[in-house]
Amino acid sequence: xxxxxxxxxxxxxxxxxxxxxxxxxxxxxxxxxxxxxxxxxxxxxxxxxxxxxxxxxxxxxxxxxxxxxxxxxxxxxxxxxxxxxxxxxxxxxxxxxxxxxxxxxxxxxxxxxxxxxxxxxxxxxxxxxxxxxxxxxxxxxxxxxxxxxxxxxxxxxxxxxxxxxxxxxxxxxxxxxxxxxxxxxxxxxxxxxxxxxxxxxxxxxxxxxxxxxxxxxxxxxxxxxxxxxxxxxxxxxxxxxxxxxxxxxxxxxxxxxxxxxxxxxxxxxxxxxxxxxxxxxxxxxxxxxxxxxxxxxxxxxxxxxxxxxxxxxxxxxxxxxxxxxxxxxxxxxxxxxxxxxxxxxxxxxxxxxxxxxxxxxxxxxxxxxxxxxxxxxxxxxxxxxxxxxxxxxxxxxxxxxxxxxxxxxxxxxxxxxxxxxxxxxxxxxxxxxxxxxxxxxxxxxxxxxxxxxxxxxxxxxxxxxxxxxxxxxxxxxxxxxxxxxxxxxxxxxxxxxxxxxxxxxxxxxxxxxxxxxxxxxxxxxxxxxxxxxxxxxxxxxxxxxxxxxxxxxxxxxxxxxxxxxxxxxxxxxxxxxxxxxxxxxxxxxxxxxxxxxxxxxxxxxxxxxxxxxxxxxxxxxxxxxxxxxxxxxxxxxxxxxxxxxxxxxxxxxxxxxxxxxxxxxxxxxxxxxxxxxxxxxxxxxxxxxxxxx
Numbered sequence: 001x002x003x004x005x006x007x008x009x010x011x012x013x014x015x016x017x018x019x020x021x022x023x024x025x026x027x028x029x030x031x032x033x034x035x036x037x038x039x040x041x042x043x044x045x046x047x048x049x050x051x052x053x054x055x056x057x058x059x060x061x062x063x064x065x066x067x068x069x070x071x072x073x074x075x076x077x078x079x080x081x082x083x084x085x086x087x088x089x090x091x092x093x094x095x096x097x098x099x100x101x102x103x104x105x106x107x108x109x110x111x112x113x114x115x116x117x118x119x120x121x122x123x124x125x126x127x128x129x130x131x132x133x134x135x136x137x138x139x140x141x142x143x144x145x146x147x148x149x150x151x152x153x154x155x156x157x158x159x160x161x162x163x164x165x166x167x168x169x170x171x172x173x174x175x176x177x178x179x180x181x182x183x184x185x186x187x188x189x190x191x192x193x194x195x196x197x198x199x200x201x202x203x204x205x206x207x208x209x210x211x212x213x214x215x216x217x218x219x220x221x222x223x224x225x226x227x228x229x230x231x232x233x234x235x236x237x238x239x240x241x242x243x244x245x246x247x248x249x250x251x252x253x254x255x256x257x258x259x260x261x262x263x264x265x266x267x268x269x270x271x272x273x274x275x276x277x278x279x280x281x282x283x284x285x286x287x288x289x290x291x292x293x294x295x296x297x298x299x300x301x302x303x304x305x306x307x308x309x310x311x312x313x314x315x316x317x318x319x320x321x322x323x324x325x326x327x328x329x330x331x332x333x334x335x336x337x338x339x340x341x342x343x344x345x346x347x348x349x350x351x352x353x354x355x356x357x358x359x360x361x362x363x364x365x366x367x368x369x370x371x372x373x374x375x376x377x378x379x380x381x382x383x384x385x386x387x388x389x390x391x392x393x394x395x396x397x398x399x400x401x402x403x404x405x406x407x408x409x410x411x412x413x414x415x416x417x418x419x420x421x422x423x424x425x426x427x428x429x430x431x432x433x434x435x436x437x438x439x440x441x442x443x444x445x446x447x448x449x450x451x452x453x454x455x456x457x458x459x460x461x462x463x464x465x466x467x468x469x470x471x472x473x474x475x476x477x478x479x480x481x482x483x484x485x486x487x488x489x490x491x492x493x494x495x496x497x498x499x500x501x502x503x504x505x506x507x508x509x510x511x512x513x514x515x516x517x518x519x520x521x522x523x524x525x526x527x528x529x530x531x532x533x534x535x536x537x538x539x540x541x542x543x544x545x546x547x548x549x550x551x552x553x554x555x556x557x558x559x560x561x562x563x564x565x566x567x568x569x570x571x572x573x574x575x576x577x578x579x580x581x582x583x584x585x586x587x588x589x590x591x592x593x594x595x596x597x598x599x600x601x602x603x604x605x606x607x608x609x610x611x612x613x614x615x616x617x618x619x620x621x622x623x624x625x626x627x628x629x630x631x632x633x634x635x636x637x638x639x640x641x642x643x644x645x646x647x648x649x650x651x652x653x654x655x656x657x658x659x660x661x662x663x664x665x666x667x668x669x670x671x672x673x674x675x676x677x678x679x680x681x682x683x684x685x686x687x688x689x690x691x692x693x
Contacts, residue, residue, distance in 0.1 A: 006064040006663070013061060021054030041690060043380055052679035055188035055672065063666040071658045072115040075158025077601030077647070079108055082164035084123040084136040085612035087190055088286055090282040090462075091135075096190065100637050101132055104163070107640045114648065117160060120144070124170070124530050137609040138529045139164070142171030145178045158653035159632065161643070169611035184652070185630035186643055188382055191618030194482070195225040199232055199250070200288035202614050208526070209296040209326060210265040216295065218263055222248060222277055223441055223614075224255035237274050250278065254559060265297040265479050266418035270525070270586050270605050271487055282397040288613040290582055294605040295524065301329040305345040307363065308334055309352035309381050318349065321486065321496065328507060335359055343370035347511040352379030353479070354386040354412030364390065373510040375475040377437060377482070393443045393467040402437035406452035406479060408463055414449045416466055417509045430488055433479030435463060438480075448661055452478075466509070473510045494639040518544075519598035521554075521591050527606050529584050537568055537575035539593060546573040552589040556582075584608035 009011075029046045081104070087096055094345065111117045121127050122144040123136025148160065160183055168174060178185065203221040203222045210216035210664075214249055222234060226519060227250045232515050236244040244261050263273070273293045279286045308315055315332050322330045332343075336359055342348060345484045348367055352358045353376070354429055361382075367374060378384075378405070387394040406563045410424045435452055440461040441562070442448070450464035489499040522536040552568040552575050568575035568591075584606050624634040647653060 002068045004007045006066050007061050014058075016129045017054050017057040017061070018050075018059045021050040021052075024053040029607050031613050033239070035438075041686070043686060044615070046688060048235050048679050048683040052676055052683065055676050055679070059667045065664045065666055065669070067662050067664065069660050070661075071660060072505055073156045073656050073658060074114070075156050075263055075653050076152060076651075077111055077115045077158050078148060078152070078160045079104075079111075079117060079119045079130075080121070080148075080160065080162050080528055081121050081130050081163075082139060082162075082190065083121040083134055083558070084139040084167075085134060086167050086616055087165055087596060088134040088140070089613065090614050096134070097132065100190075103637065104130070107644065110644060113648070115653075120147075122632045136526075136612070137182075138170040138611050139168045139264055140170040140366060141174035142177035145174070145181055145534070149180050149552070152181075152183075156656040157181070159184050159266070159647060159650075160630075161186045161188065162544075162623065162626070163188040163190060164623065165189075166622040167191070167612075167615055167617075169615065174622065175629065178626065178630065183629075185627045186310050186632040186633040186647070187623035187627045187634040188640070188643070189618070189620045189623050189634055189636050191620075192616075193618045193620055195254075195617050196284040197226040197280070198284040198288070198616065199224045199227050199230075199277055199281045200285075200614055201275055201277060201291045201610075202256075204275060204291055204293055206293050206295060207326065209298055211301060212265055212268050212297055215262040217260055218293070219271070220259045220261075220275055222257045222259070224250045224280075225617075226228040226253050227255065227280050227283075228253050232280060233278045235276050235278075236261070237262070237276070237312075239269065243273075250280075253254050257324060265295070268297050268299050271295045271297050271604075274584055284616060285613055288610050291610060292593055292608055294526070294586065294607060296325075296605075302327060302346040302565075303344060304328055304330045304347045304349065304507060304511070305338075306320060306332045306349045306351065307329055307338060307343065308332070308350075309355050309360075309379065312351060312379065312480065313571075314377065314379075314480055315488040317483040317499070318351075318503060321500045324496070324500040325504050328511075335363055339361055339604050341370070342367050342372055345372060347373045347375065347507060349375045349377065351377045354390060355381045356382050356383050356386075361386075371472050373473045373475075375477070375506065377480060377508055378503040379480040383434075384436065384438075391474065391476050391527075392463055393446045393469075393474075394462050394478065395441045396436050396438040396478065399436045399438040399439070403434045403456055404437050404452070405432035406435040406454055406461075406463060407432045408450040409453040409458045411448050411451060416445060416447050416449075419449070419505075423498055423501055424491070426489065427502065429492065430485045433463065433477075433481040433484075435461075435479035435680065467486075471516075473512075475506065492549065497593070518542075519593055521600040521602060522588075523589075523604060525604050527582070527600075527604060529606050530581060532583055533579045533604065535568070535577040535579070535591070537577070537591060539598070540577070548573055548575060550596065552591060553594060554579075554589055555637070556587050556589045558582075558587055559585050564600050582606045601646045 006625065025046045028049060032042045051097065068517065084171060104127055108119060119130050121129065121131040124138045124140065126147040160181065160187060171177065201220060202223040204404055205219040207216050218236065220234065230576055232248045232252050234246050234248055235242050243263060246259065248257055251414065273295065274290065275293060276290045281291050307317060319330045319332055322328045335357065354364055376387065378387065384396050384399050406428055408427050410427055423570055441463055446462065446465050446467050448462045448465045450459040452459050452463045463479060464477050466473065479505050486496055486499045489496050518540045520538045525536065527533050537552050539547055539550065539552065548570045554566045554568065554577060556564040556579060566577055566579050569576045586603065586605050588603045592598070620634065627634045633646060
């Protein structure tokens with residue numbers, strides 16, 4: 001540690017300080033020194049005043065104390081232990097739980113004498129310390145590396161030691177996800193690289209939902225290792241009834257068989273199907289011989305009717321976007337061809353309607369009488385006099401048949417449905433639409449998603465807006481040319497995901513019935529077995545203002561009838577519940593507001609994760625490539641002493657010295673203030689004590 005003084009004034013100004021002290025003391029005591037006989041006392045008082053004024057003048061110069069401290073930081077050695085299930089499926093499970101654990105703990109303790117050792121566990125998630133549970137259902141190297149990068153990006157990270165079998169089934173390839181960590185990697189290779197006898201269901205492909213009365217595809221892939229010469233039986237069953245059965249003859253050491261079948265959806269709700277392959281003798285594990293599949297069977301698809309004044313490329317773009325979700329079915333008709341009653345549809349999209357036609361007016365009247373939600377898309381043929389009457393929430397006057405090229409500008413405060421940052425960014429890069437020129441007026445109840453941007457000028461004219469009249473939701477897009485958005489989305493991103501997402505959200509919002517219930521539960525209908533089951537609840541008073549004074553409880557019931565009661569926690573104006581994890585099964589729940597007759601019910605499923613049980617062959621090649629690529633080496637569990645010797649011998653894993661400089665004003669030093677106060681006080685006391693004035 002070292003000190004120095006810094007001031008903004010020239011150093012010769014320091015001469016002024018004792019000079020000021022001398023003048024102040026001389027002015028007060030010069031006569032006393034000539035007349036007084038007690039010259040020793042006077043000179044003492046003179047000296048006290050001289051020192052006090054000198055120090056006080058020093059403070060007026062704004063002097064800073066510059067302090068430099070040198071800190072030594074030991075290199076951080078990260079020890080990351082894989083805690084996933086795949087490590088203990090094989091023959092090494094007893095060794096890993098006992099002897100290996102003791103060896104690692106001794107190794108870490110020995111390293112701790114010279115380094116700052118930080119131990120972590122990873123698998124599905126990242127956690128501090130060594131858990132030694134081997135219960136994680138997935139292995140995610142990229143999550144581990146992201147966490148280490150966040151924690152040690154500006155630290156003296158000396159090395160990373162990975163103890164794993166090299167199997168990953170979540171996240172990105174470790175060879176790429178580790179790129180930002182600037183430290184040598186060392187691997188401790190665990191697990192068995194020799195395939196063991198095992199028969200398992202490696203993959204099931206099925207739609208998450210189906211429709212009542214329809215068939216849906218189910219594809220099952222069965223793999224076998226070293227089971228040649230054996231036979232097994234694949235079955236698909238539901239409620240104990242076998243729906244499909246076939247015999248498998250395993251004729252080679254590495255066997256794979258794919259079965260594709262069609263099943264009929266006969267019952268609505270979440271349906272559970274069980275896929276099983278009968279085990280063969282000597283299997284490594286039979287847990288991976290059975291898997292459950294949950295299919296949400298819906299009564300029917302929601303029907304969307306697209307009506308147009310004339311053929312237009314927008315129609316195909318909108319239809320494709322809507323039908324990208326299996327939940328919706330879209331019909332496209334011209335205004336003169338609409339024969340079916342419109343109340344059969346959940347939403348009507350009208351393109352360039354209304355226009356000057358008797359059929360158009362009659363059709364609009366039928367839609368209004370049926371109280372079906374409508375999305376208006378204004379085109380070049382739109383009759384704005386009629387449109388202003390139909391959709392008075394947004395009106396355009398003084399149009400005179402003129403149009404502007406307008407780009408979308410996202411309203412950041414829009415809240416009717418969620419718009420992700422990614423979607424918002426993509427929307428603002430879409431090309432302009434053709435929107436009517438004129439004077440726009442919007443009523444107070446309009447929610448605008450997109451404003452019009454003309455050139456570089458962002459206006460308050462709505463391009464895409466929504467409102468609700470008599471409990472019927474209505475939307476308006478004041479421009480056509482949407483087909484260009486879909487094409488641009490593909491040109492920029494290689495898919496239509498952003499355009500499809502936008503219209504899926506619009507259709508979902510408009511076609512959903514307005515929920516006027518005072519108590520609502522929001523939750524997903526599907527969770528993984530290692531994922532926490534969470535619920536959000538909303539409670540409203542008679543004026544539909546959010547409140548949360550009352551207590552809200554929830555009871556989850558499993559398929560065996562066992563009940564699990566919970567109580568919601570209160571948030572700012574709502575409620576939240578984290579019920580923790582549940583085993584794979586189908587569940588129902590019922591929530592109640594205590595003291596009120598308000599209830600909400602629902603169902604959810606928890607799906608099984610067997611990723612750690614399907615691939616049990618250790619990937620030591622990956623660990624070796626990862627270590628060598630990061631300037632380290634791979635070792636086996638019985639070579640921890642060699643690993644210790646290499647780490648301690650490396651010159652690049654060393655302590656780092658940091659010099660830290662701080663600046664502090666001299667006037668902030670309390671001891672100097674006390675000293676000056678003491679000097680003035682002592683002078684005053686001596687003068688008074690000796691009767692000097």
